[in-house]
Amino acid sequence: MKMQATESDTDFLYVQIVSRIEKQIKQNLLKTGDKLPSVRALSQEQNISISTAYKAYVELENMGMIEARPKSGYYVKFSAAQHTKAPQIKPPLKKIAQTSVTEMIAMVYQNMDEAEVLLLSRSIPPINLIPLAKLNKSMMEAIRKSPSGNIHYENLQGNVSLRKQIAKNAFNWGVNITENDVVTTQGCMEALVFCLRAITKPGDTVAIESPAYFGIFNVMLSLDLKVLEIPVNPETGIDLEYLTHAMDKVDIKACLFVPNFSNPVGSCMPDERKQQLVSLLAERQIPLIEDDIYGEIYFGKSRPRNCKSYDKDGWVILCSSVSKSLAPGYRVGWCIPGRFKDQIINIKMMHTITSATPTQAAIAHFFETGRYDLHMRNLRKALYTQCLKYIQGIATYFPADTKISRPQGGYALWVELGKNVNAFELYQAAMAHNISIAPGQIFSTDGRFTNFIRISFGLPYDTMVENSFKVLGELVKEME
Numbered sequence: 001m002k003m004q005a006t007e008s009d010t011d012f013l014y015v016q017i018v019s020r021i022e023k024q025i026k027q028n029l030l031k032t033g034d035k036l037p038s039v040r041a042l043s044q045e046q047n048i049s050i051s052t053a054y055k056a057y058v059e060l061e062n063m064g065m066i067e068a069r070p071k072s073g074y075y076v077k078f079s080a081a082q083h084t085k086a087p088q089i090k091p092p093l094k095k096i097a098q099t100s101v102t103e104m105i106a107m108v109y110q111n112m113d114e115a116e117v118l119l120l121s122r123s124i125p126p127i128n129l130i131p132l133a134k135l136n137k138s139m140m141e142a143i144r145k146s147p148s149g150n151i152h153y154e155n156l157q158g159n160v161s162l163r164k165q166i167a168k169n170a171f172n173w174g175v176n177i178t179e180n181d182v183v184t185t186q187g188c189m190e191a192l193v194f195c196l197r198a199i200t201k202p203g204d205t206v207a208i209e210s211p212a213y214f215g216i217f218n219v220m221l222s223l224d225l226k227v228l229e230i231p232v233n234p235e236t237g238i239d240l241e242y243l244t245h246a247m248d249k250v251d252i253k254a255c256l257f258v259p260n261f262s263n264p265v266g267s268c269m270p271d272e273r274k275q276q277l278v279s280l281l282a283e284r285q286i287p288l289i290e291d292d293i294y295g296e297i298y299f300g301k302s303r304p305r306n307c308k309s310y311d312k313d314g315w316v317i318l319c320s321s322v323s324k325s326l327a328p329g330y331r332v333g334w335c336i337p338g339r340f341k342d343q344i345i346n347i348k349m350m351h352t353i354t355s356a357t358p359t360q361a362a363i364a365h366f367f368e369t370g371r372y373d374l375h376m377r378n379l380r381k382a383l384y385t386q387c388l389k390y391i392q393g394i395a396t397y398f399p400a401d402t403k404i405s406r407p408q409g410g411y412a413l414w415v416e417l418g419k420n421v422n423a424f425e426l427y428q429a430a431m432a433h434n435i436s437i438a439p440g441q442i443f444s445t446d447g448r449f450t451n452f453i454r455i456s457f458g459l460p461y462d463t464m465v466e467n468s469f470k471v472l473g474e475l476v477k478e479m480e
Contacts, residue, residue: 013048017056018063025065025076036066036074064389064461077392087234087265087403087416087452108214108427108438117431118468121438123263123411123456124328129382134371135327135362142361150358156349158184158334159360165367166334173295174309175318177336183344184334184355188293188321189215191335192256194351195317196223198343199287204253207246209238211414211443211452213263216256227445228252232262234405234414237269240276247284254287260304261294264443264454265414266407268298271305278310285315287340292320296376298409299384314338322363324411325376330359382460383411389461397473399480413455418480421451429475435468 024030037045042053057074060066067077108121143150157163163179170177185191200206202224208216210229220227228250231239238257246252259269259277269277281288290307298304308318317340321333332355337344348354366372390413391404403416417423423439430437440452459465 013046014052014056014059017042017046017048017053018059021056021060022063022065030076032076034076035072036076038073063385064392087405087414108436108442117434117436118459118464119436120455120459120465120468121436122458124324124458125326125379126459128460129379130326131371131375134375135366138365138369138371139358139362142365143358145365146361150361152357154184154354154357154360156354157345158182158355159357159364161368162332162360162364163334165364166336169367170336172303173292173318174305175336181336181338181341182334183337183341183348184332184360185319185321185348186352186355187323187331187333188291188319189219189333190331190352191319191321191333192216192289192291193219193223194344194347195287195289195319195335195337195340196220196225196254196256197347198337198340199254199289199317200225205250207243207252207255207257209257209262209265211264211440211449213258214438214442217445229444230257232265232267234265234267236273237262237267238273238277240273240280243277244280247286252286254289255281256289256291257307258291258294259307260292261297261407261410263294263410264412264438266405266410266412268304268408274305274307275310278307278316282311282313282315288316290316290318292318293324294410295320296325297380297383297411299380299387300408304409308336308338311338314340317344325379326366326372327359327363330363331356332359332363383457386457386459386461387413390455390457390465393461393466393469394455394473397469399473399477402476411456411458413457415453415455417451417453417476419451421476421479423450423453426453426472426475426479430472433468433471435471437472 021030021036036042036057039050039053039057042056043050046053057066057068061068061074065077066074068074160179162184163182166182167177167179185194196206196219200223203226205226205228206220207228207230209232211232212229228246230243230246233239237259259274261268278288288307292306295303295306306318308316315338317338318336319333322330323333335344387407394402394404394413394415399418401418405414407413424441427437427439438454440449440454441447443449443454
C-alpha cells in the first residue's frame with residue numbers, strides 16, 4: 001500500500017527538483033531557449049505529484065531561471081554563459097596612501113536620501129522584506145516586560161539577553177563563547193571604530209581589502225591611520241600571498257577584512273584560506289578585525305565559517321550587526337573582542353557609555369522567539385532570486401563585454417565595464433535619470449577602479465529596475 005506523502009516530504013522533493021534543474025542551467029547543460037518537460041512529464045519522470053512539479057517550475061520562474069510561454073510550456077531563460085567571466089582585480093599602487101574624503105563619496109552619500117532616486121547604490125533590505133509587524137511586536141513585548149519600560153541605562157557591556165542570543169547564534173558560526181565575551185555597539189561601524197581605536201594609534205598602517213567599502217576610508221581618515229590595500233580575488237577573497245609579501249616590507253599594525261561576502265566584490269574566502277589567514281596573522285601577533293556584517297546573508301545550504309572560529313589566542317575581533325539583515329535604523333551591533341575586551345569596553349564607556357536600551361531589548365526578544373531564523377530564511381531566498389534576476393538583467397541590456405561577479409551571498413554585484421567607460425561620469429549621467437549607482441573609484445584610495453560599478457540587488461526586481469538597466473545599458477554603450 002502506497003503511503004501518503006506528508007507536507008514536509010513534498011517540500012523536500014520540490015526543493016530537490018529546483019536545485020537539480022538550477023544546477024543544470026548554471027552548468028550550461030540546459031541552455032537559454034531549451035524547452036523543459038511539461039509539468040505532467042516532469043511529474044512522471046521524477047515520480048512526484050503534478051502539484052509538486054508545478055510548484056518547482058513556479059519557484060524556478062520566480063528565480064528568473066525559466067519562463068512560461070503561453071500554450072507552449074516552460075523554457076530556460078537564465079544564461080550562465082552570458083556572464084561566465086568575472087571582473088578583473090587591479091593591483092594597488094605600491095605607495096601607501098593616506099585616505100581622504102573625496103567629493104565623489106560625499107555626492108553618493110548625499111543622493112542616498114533622495115526619495116525620487118532609484119537607489120541601486122544602497123545595500124540594505126527593502127521595506128517589503130522586513131517583518132515590520134513582528135519587529136514592532138517584539139519592541140512592545142520588550143517594553144512591557146521591562147519594569148522601567150526600557151528607559152534606563154543599559155548594562156555597559158550590552159543587554160544581557162541580547163548577548164546571550166548572540167553567543168547562542170555564534171555556535172552556528174563555529175564559535176564557542178558566552179555572553180561575557182560579547183560587547184554591544186551602535187551598529188557595526190561603531191564596533192569597527194572601537195576596535196581600530198583599541199589596537200592602533202595615529203600614523204599606524206592598517207591592511208584593508210581592495211576594492212573596499214568606501215565608508216571605511218572616512219573612518220581611517222578620522223583616526224589618522226594609513227591604509228595598505230590588499231587585492232581581493234572575486235572567488236577566494238584576500239590575496240594571502242600578496243599580504244604575506246607586504247608584511248615583510250611594511251609594519252602592519254592590524255588588518256580589517258570582510259571574509260564572508262565582501263563589499264563590493266561579494267567574495268567568500270574558503271574555510272582553509274580563512275584558517276591560513278588566522279594562522280599567518282597570529283604568528284606575527286597582528287590583530288584581525290573581521291567584519292562579518294554579511295555572514296548571515298548566504299545563498300548556499302549552510303552558513304560559512306568565520307575566521308573567529310579558527311582563533312585560538314584571541315587575535316581575531318569579530319564585528320557584526322542586524323543592519324543588513326533586519327533593522328538598519330535600530331543600530332544594533334556587537335563585537336566579540338577576544339583579548340582586547342577590556343580596551344574596547346573602556347573605549348565604549350568614554351564614547352557612548354551604553355548602547356540604546358529599547359532597540360537592544362527588542363532585537364533580543366526577536367531572536368528569542370525564533371522570528372529571526374524564519375525571517376532570514378525568507379530574506380536569503382528573496383535576495384538570491386533578486387541576485388539572479390539582476391545578473392540576467394545586466395547581461396541582457398549591457399554591452400556583451402560586461403563582466404559581472406557571481407556572489408554567493410550579500411547584496412552587491414561588482415560590474416566591470418569597457419575600458420573607455422568612466423564610472424563616475426556614468427554615475428552623473430545616470431543621476432540625470434534618477435538612477436543611483438556606486439562608481440568604482442570610491443572603493444579605493446587611489447581611484448583605480450575607473451571602469452567598475454557596484455550595483456546592489458536589495459530592491460525587488462520589477463519594471464522600474466529593469467527599465468533602469470535599459471537606461472544604464474544605453475549610457476554605457478554611448479560611452480564606449
